[in-house]
Each structure stands twice: as structure tokens, then as C-alpha cells.
Amino acid sequence: MIVSCHCSCLQNYPLYIRSVPTEDELKFHYTVHTSLDVVEDKISSVSKALVDQRELYLGLLYPTEDYKVYGYVTNSKVKFVIVVDSSNTALRDNEIRSMFRKLHNSYTDVMCNPFYNPGDPIQSKAFDNMVSTMMVQVS
């Protein structure tokens, strides 16, 4: 199951946080925020070393005992982070990739909404629904 899903923009403040309601929700927020450092690191190393392999999908950021953290960054430096339960071994890399794709597509739709100010927290219902279906699908 997906435990938490998170987007944050260039300045690293959160645009959207959504997680499965549990007691230690705060812990996920903390995990996600620490993983943003890894995202930064990956972006800068990609631009130096792997010039030909410039992908938006960053893959597994780091595995912890209980969770796997995946990252994705758009050209406009919006970062998506998904935290998945480690026990879920059925989840392939491809599926994670397509989940990020969906997130990205939805985000572009939000961005093209004239009532949305870039940088504000995302309150779009469509985006919300998309994330909910994604969470249900995987769990």
C-alpha cells in the first residue's frame, strides 16, 4: 500500500500531502522531508555524471526497514515523493513509474487551472480523487 504521497515545489515547501490515516502520520511527513535532501543530491549528480540519462524519474531514494521512498522531479523542479510499504513486494518499478506519470499529468492540469496560483497548496478535487484512486489501487 502507499503510505504517503507528497509534492513540493522549488523552495521545498509542501504543495500537497496525503497519507493513510494512522497514528504516526507525522513520522511520514518527517521521512518525506528528509528524503528531499536525497532528491536534491540526485538532481545535482545527474546533471554532472549521467548527461545522457536525464530522466525525471529518480527511482528508489532510500529503503528503510519498513518503507520504500521513491522520488520524481519535473522540469519545473516540482518534486513528487511516494512512500510505499516495504512488505508490498508485488509493486514493480514500472508501476511506480506510471504512478508518477499520473501524478505529473494531474499536476499539469492543476497548473493550467487559471484559478490556481502557482506555489499555493493544491486544493483541486480532481487531483485529490486521482491520488485516492491510486492509493486504493495499490493497497
Place this chain on the structure above:
Amino acid sequence: MEDEALFEFLHMEMVAHVYKKHTSREETEQERGKCISVLERMGFRVGQGLIERFTKDTPSFKDDLDLMKFLCKDFWIYVFRKQIDNLRTNHQGTYVLQDNKFRLLTQLSNGKQYLEEAPKYLAYTCGMVRGALSNLGVESVVTAEVSSLPSCEFPLI
């Protein structure tokens, strides 16, 4: 062709609407800055949205030059159906984009007639370029220069 005409007419109406309030010539002079900034702000938001869509499937950019190339080729083709004709840079962060046949000016004239009216029709595009760049993480100042219609330059810093 039709959809391009739509954008062109809408853009013309936008410019006309923004300038409509000021009837006398002196008043227009005074309010010039305000009108320009209104148009610029509209363009800015549009640029932000556009770049989000256009860069959805492209790989991430290596450096600023790579980014400028994208702007000149792909972005300009998406918006104006042509490439930028000339891109110059001093390698210190200043770029000059030159378009010899700028779409929004082609209908105006082919020489120096209406030269003082031209800046109105460029403010929106300046904003659009600035919005696009800002969404890609580059803060910039975009201006426009016209020496002879319909060609124009966009120096950006």
C-alpha cells in the same frame, strides 16, 4: 491556421482592452507602464502553465544553454509556429532572441510605420517568456526591442 487566427485576434483585443480606458494621448503616456505591466502579468501566468505542459515529456535540462535552446526551438514552435531566427549570448547570462518575422507584428507593417505602437504588442510575449523561465527555475528580466517591423529582439538577463 484557424486556431492561430483565434489567438492573434484575442491578443489584439486584449491589448485594445487594456489601453481602452485612456482616451487622450497624454493619459496614455502616463499610464503606459501600468498597461504594459498588466499585459506582462497575464503573459507570465500563461507562460508558467504552458511550460508545465510542454516540458512534460522532455528530459531534464543540462544547463541554461540547453534550456534556452528548448525555448527557441520547441517553445517558439508551439506558440508561434516557427523557430527563433537567431540566438546570441555573452556567456554571462545574457541572451538575445531575435525573431525576424514576429507573428504578432507581421500584420502591422513592413517597415517603420507604427513603430511607436509596437511595444504594446510585445509586452504579453515578454511576460510569457519570463513566466516560462521562472517556472524552470531561472529568474530573469525580459524586454523587447523593435527597430524595424516585423522583426524584434528579446534580450533577457
